[in-house]
Amino acid sequence: MKKIISAAILVAACVSAHAETFNFSYTFADGQAISGSLSGHLNGDLVESVSDVHINFGGVDFSGALFGASWSDAAVNWNSAAGPVVSTNAAKNNFIFADANPQTDYANVNNYFYFVNGSSVLGSEAFALNCHGNCDQLALDNPTGNATWSLVAAPVPEPTSIAMLMAGLGVVGAVSRRRRQA
Structure with missing residues (x-):
């Protein structure tokens, strides 16, 4: 019985x-x-451990794995070690998502989206470029009242409900087995 309960707790965790x-x-x-979409853990209004980023600009998906970084005024470049800063609060965003590392492989960056706030070099700016042939699709602005940012949790089934169901079935099975043995 203890093993079943321990296993159910481990599965839930x-x-x-x-x-x-x-x-x-x-x-x-x-x-x-x-x-687009991304994965991570929400801590306050910041998303930590950002991964699995997918972006669509003007009906065209960015292809391949996307590089993520944040702008560093000190280095005057994108800092991949710090990772992207993504927030539910647009004023805290500091990220780039690109199809190549813009710091080391700039010539091969064809698709990217960056959103930086309060930089002494870049100011506050959002920019997207999608080169799906001729690089004619781009958008640039300083985030204003006319621009809108939204970051919300995607609706997904609650995994804790599944774990609770599995734990309950385990307990029912254990009780049933114990009654049969008695």
Whole structure:
């Protein structure tokens, strides 16, 4: 019985430790929109351990694994060691998601979306570029009242409900087995 309960607790802990999925969108002042999803853990209004980023700009998906970083005024470049800073509060965003590392492989960056606030070098700026052939799709603005940022948790089934169901079935099975043995 103790083994079954221990296993159920372990399963519940493992299932609830998975990252959340978030959907995001940014509509530029000119009406162009970029959207996508990412995984991470929400801590206050910041998403930590950002991974599995997918982006769509103007109906075209960015391809391949996307590099993520934050802007560093001190280095005057993108800092991959610090990772991207993504927030539910647009004023705290400091990130780039690109199809290549813009610090070391700039010539091969064809698709990217960056959103930086309060930089002494870049100021506050959001920029997207999607080169799916001729690099004519781009959008740039300083986030204003006309631009909108949204980052919300994607609706997913609650893994703790599944773990609770499994634990309950385990207990019922253990009780049934014990009654049969008695």
